Amino acid sequence: MDFSFADAPLDRAEHLRTDSDALARLWPDARVLVLDAKGDAGVDAQGMPPGLDGTAVGKRPASAVFLGLHDGQGWFAVPGVDAPGTLEMSATISLRDAAAQWPVREASAFAQARAVLHWRDRHRYCGACSAPLDYVRAGWLGRCTGCGIEHYPRTDPAVIVAVSDGRRLLLGRQAAWAPGRYSTLAGFVEPGETLEQTVVREVFEESAVRVTGCRYLASQPWPFPASLMLGFLADASPDTPRVNDELEDARWFEAGDIELALRDAHPHLSLSPRLSISRWLIAQWYAQQVGGPPPQQSLSPARAG
Known part of the structure; x- marks a missing residue:
């Protein structure tokens, strides 16, 4: 895929999560x-994964x-507070920057690590009885020490x-983004709702645009x-698009504008990184419109909002 965190996944080897001897080896x-x-x-001096092993x-x-x-x-992830000295000796990198610089497998593993450690850091107590959680299954299950309820990592x-x-593409922008930055519309699935119903809603x-049909293309872990x-x-x-307080603007764009924006060559329109x-979805729509591959993107860094 031409977007991050979707390729070269690790074998999660779920059966090893309860095998303490195997994990020790x-x-x-x-x-x-x-x-x-x-x-x-x-990161190391070059901004790459430092290649730390368990012995180090x-x-x-x-x-x-x-x-x-x-x-x-x-492959393991460890909070810095429990690996004294490892972060103090090096610089750090954000997941967004690593997605552009690191090898695909390392970036995907970083996304996985960030998501589960974030969940662990913010789910230390049981939501039912407030007792502390005890993490088992190699970090993938929080068991309440009070009532025994099991808590699993949350994915939204x-x-x-x-x-x-049929001719134009609808894009919107948030007020906090850089001038000219537009993106596809997005929103969370609500309880009791199908994905198709979420798209329409x-x-x-x-x-205020009415969807008449939709089809699924691909998914991306997004640990933010x-x-x-x-x-x-x-x-x-x-x-005619009409926005509420979620977006600053929404408008239709012609295929010619999208082509220039995908090349990072449009004077007034920039797309998601x-x-x-x-950005991949936008490129798929453009390719469908013209009956060919998306245009080649420039080698300059993508503009970010």
């Missing part, structure tokens, strides 16, 4: 990602999360939609902090 030679309190990862980190802390296997090697499903009236709520973006193409009526499924 994997630890000395394991790849270890160390994340600080902000969710940034330690020391004894495997109870907070270590088993991420999975690659070619028989274990959200739809993200390239909406077309969210597009209408944000733009814990979403799963479900990408759709949607057909809609050519309604290349790490996002949003």
Whole structure:
């Protein structure tokens, strides 16, 4: 996929999460990602993953999360507070920057690590009885020490939609974004709602445009902090967009504008960064319109809002 966090996944080897002996054998030679309190990862002098192994980190802390296997090697994530010295000796990098600089597998593992450690950091107590949670299954299950309820990592499903009236593409912008920055519309799935119903509701709520049909294309983990973006193409009526307090503006764009924006060559329109499924959806819509591949993008860094 031409967006981040979707390729080269680890074998999560779920069956090993309860095998303490196997995890102990994997630890000395394991790849270890160390994340600080902000969710940034330690890097070497070149800004790349430092190649820490379990031996360099020391004894495997109870907070270590088993991420999975690659070619028989274990991968773990550890909070920086439980790996003293590893972050102090190096700089750190955000997940957004790592997506553009790191190898695909390391960036995808970083996304996985950031999501589960964020969940752990913000779910320390039981929501039913307030007792502390005890984390088991190599970090993937929080068991209440009071009432025994089991808590699993939270993932929030959200739809993200390239909406077309058959000729134009609907894009919106938030007030906080850089001038000229537009993106596809998106929103969270509500309880008791299908994905298709979410597409119809969210597009209408944000733009007053009526969706008449949609089809699913692809998904992207989006750990900012814990979403799963479900990408759709949607057909809609050519309604005049009207925004509420969620968006500053929404408008239809012609294919010619989209072509220039995908090349980073439009004087007034910029799109989501290349790490996002949003830009990929826009490129898929454009390719469908012209009956060919998306235009080649420039090699300059994507503009970010």
